[in-house]
Amino acid sequence: MDPLLLLARVRAWASELGFSQIGVAGIDLASAEAGLQAWLDNGFHGEMDYMAAHGLKRARPAELVPGTVSVITARMDYLPRTTPEGWQAIEFARQAQAGEGIVSLYARGRDYHKVLRGRLQKLQARIAEAVGPFGHRVFTDSAPVLEAELASRSGQGWRGKHTLVLSREAGSMFFLGEIYVDLALPPTEPVSGHCGSCQACIDVCPTQAIVAPLRLDARRCISYVTIEHPGAIDEELRPLMGNRIYGCDDCQLICPWNKYARRSELPDFDAREGLAGESLARLFAWSEEEFLRRTEGGPIRRIGHARWLRNIAVALGNALAAMPRTDPRRAPLLAALAERAEHADTLVREHVQWALER
Known part of the structure; x- marks a missing residue:
């Protein structure tokens, strides 16, 4: 042919x-x-x-x-x-809801x-x-x-x-x-770049992981930290994670070109229940059985229950730090952490203790 x-x-x-x-x-x-x-x-x-x-x-x-x-x-x-118009602003606004857990859009x-x-x-x-x-x-x-x-x-x-x-x-x-x-197909033409002088993605990165244009230090990237990194999260990075518990979309949310981002026609990428707009306390309460059930067939399952709890513990600590001590919203967060204070996994215990000290 x-x-x-x-x-x-x-x-x-x-x-x-x-x-x-x-x-x-x-x-x-x-x-x-x-x-x-x-x-x-x-x-x-x-x-x-x-x-x-x-x-x-x-x-x-x-x-x-x-x-x-x-x-x-x-x-x-x-x-x-079903992504609404103005979705970028909506996603940024989630970060101000300290008691809500944010899962990266692609992983929902x-x-x-x-x-x-x-x-x-x-x-x-x-x-x-x-x-x-x-x-x-x-x-x-x-x-x-x-x-x-x-x-x-x-x-x-x-x-x-x-x-x-x-x-x-x-x-x-x-x-x-x-x-x-192994077929010789005609290469399609590349396109020119259109970032110009914009560096919004560099400026918005919570951990300054984009160390220079086109140069990403994955070790500081919240997506790497919450997904790929297997051990304890660097204490310097924990406060910068906010309420992001799986991945981070900030560099994409701020990008002007994403006003042209397209909705998928596939139901596969629709958000599952519990992965958008859910409270940190509720997510932290998931047993391993519930975690496996709710993440079956999804990308989150690959990090396992312990790392899931590790990430949420950090977000709970950040939420507590952002609230006045008289704020009634603190009580369920503290109760959630207390439930895991003696968790069998040392990784979970360490991050729970850090959160309680916040």
Whole structure:
């Protein structure tokens, strides 16, 4: 099949599967290797040891999947279907509700790994029906892939100063996935950057994790701290976390381009009960059984119950610190912490004690 015709059909099939945009990147990412190595050398990956273990393989698609000639990139928007106008201001306002727990928007629904992987596999099956068997491998943030680099090279957008991919038509509230293929497809054109002199994402970061444009120190990023980091949270960072208990959206909420962020048509990304607008005390009271039940099929389950309690304990401590001692709202927060003061897990106990001392 003519490569241009095949690409047009891939785009049509992808649209039927809920994807918003398809691009194609080549496999020569040599120019990205120096930046990747410098990021690793600075230790900005923190305890994500797999980043260093794979090293420069991330920038060498043909080493990861021998025979790869092209990379199909796919974008899927994830704002819930019922997201209201002015959603950015609404999300920022949640931070002023000290007794409320904030879960990052992307994590309130079904695990995006499951959604994207299943639909990318259906897409590659459609391609196989058209061209016959071909070499391929599907990725959804699941292997050493320079995802944002491939996305920007294939025209999905440009790298914002917060390192995320930005689109003039869709902001940054989207997931990315890839299919490495042994088919020679025509690369799609990259787009120019449109951040200009704006550095709102750098200025708004609660922990100043964006140390320079396009340079993120993951060790200070609240998303890393609440999700990837397995141990005790640095006491310097705890007060800066506010009531964010899983991830952080601040650099995206402040971005002017996200006024163009698109709602998903898929129910998969609708917020589950208890993950938007719920009180910290109620979330902290979840037993492990309830935690597993409520997070089944979602991304939050991967951190486990102990880390979930660790994160909420920090938020409870911050809420207490923000309230006058005579505020009646303090009582349920203190009671919730007292219930966990003798928790079997030392990680939980330490953070509960810190919160009580706040």
